[in-house]
Amino acid sequence: MNVLVAGGAGFIGSNFINYILSTRDDYLIVNLDKLTYAGNLENLKLCEKNKNYHFVKGDITNNELADYLFKKYEINFVINFAAESHVDRSILGSEVFYRTNVIGTNVLLEAARRYNVKKFLQVSTDEVYGSLGSTGLFTEQTPLSPNSPYSSSKAAADMAALAVHHTYGLPVVITRCSNNYGPFQFPEKLIPLMIINSLNNKKLPVYGDGLYVRDWIYVIDHNKAVELVFEKGRAGEVYNIGASREMKNIDIVKLILNKLGKSEELIEYVKDRPGHDRRYAIDSSKIQNELGWKPKFEFEQAIDSTIDWYLQNKNWWERIISGEYKKYYEVQYGIY
Numbered sequence: 001m002n003v004l005v006a007g008g009a010g011f012i013g014s015n016f017i018n019y020i021l022s023t024r025d026d027y028l029i030v031n032l033d034k035l036t037y038a039g040n041l042e043n044l045k046l047c048e049k050n051k052n053y054h055f056v057k058g059d060i061t062n063n064e065l066a067d068y069l070f071k072k073y074e075i076n077f078v079i080n081f082a083a084e085s086h087v088d089r090s091i092l093g094s095e096v097f098y099r100t101n102v103i104g105t106n107v108l109l110e111a112a113r114r115y116n117v118k119k120f121l122q123v124s125t126d127e128v129y130g131s132l133g134s135t136g137l138f139t140e141q142t143p144l145s146p147n148s149p150y151s152s153s154k155a156a157a158d159m160a161a162l163a164v165h166h167t168y169g170l171p172v173v174i175t176r177c178s179n180n181y182g183p184f185q186f187p188e189k190l191i192p193l194m195i196i197n198s199l200n201n202k203k204l205p206v207y208g209d210g211l212y213v214r215d216w217i218y219v220i221d222h223n224k225a226v227e228l229v230f231e232k233g234r235a236g237e238v239y240n241i242g243a244s245r246e247m248k249n250i251d252i253v254k255l256i257l258n259k260l261g262k263s264e265e266l267i268e269y270v271k272d273r274p275g276h277d278r279r280y281a282i283d284s285s286k287i288q289n290e291l292g293w294k295p296k297f298e299f300e301q302a303i304d305s306t307i308d309w310y311l312q313n314k315n316w317w318e319r320i321i322s323g324e325y326k327k328y329y330e331v332q333y334g335i336y
């Protein structure tokens with residue numbers, strides 16, 4: 001299988017490539033990544049010398065490049081992780097979200113169509129469903145109702161992918177996963193941000209009342225589901241992925257402080273995110289019943305090993321937070 005993995009230098013994509021290349025020898029992976037602020041080749045050190053791995057620095061919106069790569073590497077499969085992925089950044093400026101997430105995805109879909117690829121997996125998010133009240137779960141039948149520029153761009157990409165399946169018969173599958181955590185997650189996201197700020201004795205900015213709920217899944221569980229849907233998922237279908245582990249933000253923040261032996265006085269309630277979705281929760285019975293997937297990691301153990309990873313990989317995140325990230329942090333939180 002010659003697989004174009006787009007966005008493989010980011011958090012989930014790099015975990016996916018590291019996992020696949022350490023367990024499979026039937027994948028030739030071509031990783032196409034623009035190396036935006038979120039892309040980092042340090043995440044893929046283990047793969048550098050693997051003969052089944054090639055890295056190409058490039059933008060998924062580049063038609064000519066896509067065409068060249070599909071031809072050169074005889075690409076017959078695609079997994080698209082590439083995206084602008086952070087809600088807060090999409091609120092600060094949405095243009096690049098639509099460019100990468102919508103136009104970029106369509107460029108890959110069009111190339112896949114020209115080269116008759118056998119499967120195209122679009123990595124999507126539960127955020128396309130919008131927000132839940134205090135009860136209920138997102139199923140694959142839940143109407144799309146995205147609320148942020150990020151989630152609306154992901155919903156548009158999903159629609160583009162399904163349209164290419166419907167119109168031309170390209171074998172497209174879509175996964176919609178809940179919030180991930182684990183190694184190599186960029187510090188702007190809730191869990192790494194709170195770990196790193198705690199370690200640096202900086203304030204932990206909790207939006208609004210802190211009672212917003214996310215459904216957390218360890219990144220390896222997500223990637224095993226991606227592998228399964230990629231190989232066995234039915235064309236034209238959507239598969240929700242989630243580990244049924246709902247947590248209030250404030251409880252995660254307190255858990256991290258507690259594990260690191262820090263005081264809850266570091267918590268600072270700050271101005272809420274505009275349009276903040278109250279609750280996400282996934283019904284993953286379709287992938288469980290149809291494909292036999294099940295999450296393997298318990299939240300308690302996996303959050304512990306995630307915290308340990310950040311403790312043991314200070315060099316990785318110290319380099320990040322001393323660069324461009326400082327400017328983002330200042331704009332987003334008003335201080336550094």
Ligand code: NAD
Binds near residue numbers: 007008037061081
């Ligand atoms: P990330 O921001 O860590 O990584 C995104 C990667 O895409 C980076 O390596 C970046 O350089 C690359 N990229 C961005 N624009 C590009 C472009 N124009 N051309 C080529 N490469 C480009 O994101 P992530 O958290 O790893 O998310 C991966 C995918 O999973 C995204 O599609 C996201 O919507 C989806 N997702 C994420 C989560 C989560 O909790 N993080 C949950 C569900 C779904």
Ligand code: TYD
Binds near residue numbers: 189191208249
């Ligand atoms: P985030 O990691 O940005 O993921 P998403 O918004 O895509 O679910 O945020 C997770 C939750 O944590 C969300 O409810 C917003 C909240 N949050 C804070 O309270 N403070 C922060 O500094 C960040 C980044 C997020």
